Amino acid sequence: MCNILIPSNMKTGIKKVKLHVKKNDTVTVISGNDKGKMGKVLKVFPVASRVIVEGVNIRKRHMRPLQGQTQGRIIEREFPIHSSNVKKS
Template identity: 75%
Template sequence: MKTGLKRVKLHVKKNDMVVVLSGNDRGKSGKVLRVYPVKNRVIIEGVNIRKRHMRPTQSNPQGSIIEREFPIHASNVKKS
């Protein structure tokens, strides 16, 4: 663990249903897919979708652009 970062007990857990309180996705709801207690962030299904450019590999020689959920701060969500 890095110096200065503490594991914080969050008010949400995996599989909780939450509503986003602020940001571009305000008002959206979804299920918590993953929790990062050290960074105080959560990943919510269908919220904060970003495009990720994947480099070409042997299994995927073309490369691709995929859309996936990225973490948001836990203070921006509440249980519903």
């Protein structure tokens, strides 16, 4: 057996990915349903190359009633979009 040192990122198979946008950057959506909208980057997912932008790609989620609450509800929240669909502004 040969003891070879393998970098930790190669063991897990996760690549380091650098995106052109960071958290708190102001970006403009350049393609898709929300084309032309501007917003602040709330969260970045570098491995998936996706970002969550404030006020963009809003979807409705149906929440089940919890034990303490008597009713379920529908909430609207932002979902990730691909980083190639945004540019810094």
